[in-house]
Amino acid sequence: MKYIIIITFLTTLLGSNSIDRNVVKVLSSEEFKTQIENKSVQLIDVRTPKEFQSGHISGAENIDFYSDKFAFEFNKLDKDKAVYVYCRSGSRSNKASKKLVELGFIEIYDLKGGFLNYN
Incomplete structure (x- = not known):
């Protein structure tokens, strides 16, 4: 009985991770730039407002990962x-991406290395 429970748990765990990989794609800074340049996209900076004000990618909207309104603000977007x-x-965008999968987003692109790697 224990083995059945363990196998079921592992199958569920592995299955959910493969879904995340299919929905979330981590892009290099070059790929990210190419996909967002001159396009109308949902570009979200999940840093704090203070970090956002110190510099951000043009056209980005700020939705703070640590905010109590994180899910509320993302639910306003087109899933x-x-x-x-x-x-x-x-790191935070990776965690945010996992939350977005849970919220029902079907296509998520995460910038590898974050804003530090973008410029």
């Missing part, structure tokens, strides 16, 4: 349209 996320170094 059927691609969303591009970034943070300072890539």
Whole structure:
């Protein structure tokens, strides 16, 4: 009985990770720039407002990963349209991407290395 529970748990865990990989794509700074340049995209900076004010990618909207309104603000966006996320170094945007999968977003692009890697 224990083995069945463990196998079921592992299958579920591995299956959900493969779904995340299919929905979330981590892009190099060059790929990210190419996909957002001169296009109307949902570009979201998940850093704090202070970090955002110190510099951000042109056209980005700020939705703070640490804010209590994170899910509320993301739920205002179109879940059927691609969303591009970034943070300072890539850690928060990775966590944010996982939350976006849970919120029902189907196409998520995460900037590898974050804003530090973008310029």
